[in-house]
Amino acid sequence: MYIDYSRLCPAPMSDFLEYMLSIKGRSEKTVSEYFLDLRTFYRFMALRYKLCSESDEFNDIDINVITLDVLKKISIMDLHAFVGFIDRERNNSNRTKARKIACLRSFFKYLYSIVKLIPSNPAVDLETPKKNSRLPVALTLDESKSMLSSIKGSNEKRDYAIIILFLNCGLRLSELIGINIDKIKGDTLTVVGKGNKERTIYLNDICIKAIEDYLAVRPDAKPGHENALFISNRRTRFTQRGVQHMVEKYLAESGLSGMHYSPHKLRHTAATLMYQYGHVDIRTLQELLGHESVSTTQIYTHIDKKQLRDAVKINPLNDETT
Template identity: 55%
Template sequence: FLRFLKLHKNIIPKTVEFDEIDISDIDISFIKTVTLSDLYAYMSFVSNKRSNSAYARARKVASLKSFFNYLTNKAKLIDKNPAAELESPKIVKRLPRYLNIEESKQLLTSVEGEHSARDYAILTLFLNCGIRLSELVGLNLKSIKNNTLSVIGKGDKERIIPLNSACISAINEYLKVRPVDGVKDKNALFLSERKQRISKATVQHLVKKYIVSAGLDPRKYSTHKLRHTAATLMYKYGHVDIRALQELLGHESISTTEIYTHLDSQQLRNAVESNPLSNFKVSE
């Protein structure tokens, strides 16, 4: 942003390479000259010259607002906040991609090999509980209690997820073969081949491997898409209340969860067809 300002205000020649523009001489007096027009010029620059998406521009707007808010209200170094009326670009929410029931079954039946019990349990938890990758690798043996799963989510917040019969069975089968001797992290639920807590990279690798084995497109599906799958299937077939789904997924804002309510076009069609007037027609 500061490099752009130097160019925008003609402080340096336009022939200078952008990434080589020196900003070590920027001081508060220079910052005080920034206007709302400068900020919009910068947003236009990152959109047209840097091909920033709406998401990327929205993050930049948030950063600029935070920066100038600090200088105005906390540090008291400037009198007027030029970013106060800076608007964030509208972001079109994309519907999350997910596996349907048959694709989910294909993925589960593709599991094989030396670590099949572990891998099957991992995929089962992803597809049934909708937990995050970070939450899965952080699971401990004591996380499972009375057929529930204790998960530490974002912000170190704990939530309890009930385990269905598929999860209970998969975990029990894995625990039968989980290494005991020479384990480096005795608390960890899922262990790597080196008998230490499984890493995110290892989980991502095995998920991708089974996605390919199941005949699915690894460019379309990833570990996080399994979380979307669980959420979608629970909402679509379990008729889960949106508040309950929010709690299960560990979403801080219900607006994040509400995206799953827009997924099922068939439900919308059924709702319209269920109208008592759907078949009414005035006879000629």
């Protein structure tokens, strides 16, 4: 859904958000996060520069008081103060702080280098805190089989196809709900990943069979949703929340609720299973998951399409049948 940021925030913030969306190709979700991060920053600066009453509730502070003249005055010390604020007052993790700092860097780079509205870039030397390393949470092979066995009911074929695609191909949730029927060609399908970039997913035998079985019983979709692969009970494209609810239901039915699993954890599971059981090298796995390159040199590493197909085929769940 298109969001008119000019109604929610002043220029040049709104211009920056539109630039990130239309020129840089950032996803609507990412730009929405930029908006929330910058709104928090604007409110903090309104307090710091005494442009609002100290008695105002933080979430009620008017961000329109941050004009271009104010932005021109902001220094690295102001940015350090903001990082201290989100650390101590907002209890942000290092990972969240790093995201907000990245947002500020992009914003001030835009103001200074792209549209040339400020005399200097205060964020150019803003450091990023070290992210807390977190091991990805993933289901074991037995837990994955248990979850697949729990899928029953009137939407069994659809739900099974969704879970099997998560567990075998490592799709992102946004990629899965965005699958269109006309993008499935034999053992490949094309999805739109992060940054609105298209990438090719290679399907193993169990994925192909699961999709075929579902298409045989897939209900007719409402106008405007005919090309969507996965259809909800309302005969519209399945939503992210709908998939999340469905995943949570089968996790509970297989005794795995309360373990912080989610559709994204199923993506981690696919990667873990292929790495543990398929002896897939990290570069191939990176390509399969659609991650950005981990280093400049790896951009030039050639991954043969046969190697990608083979990596998906050796997922141990490819041997399971419905």
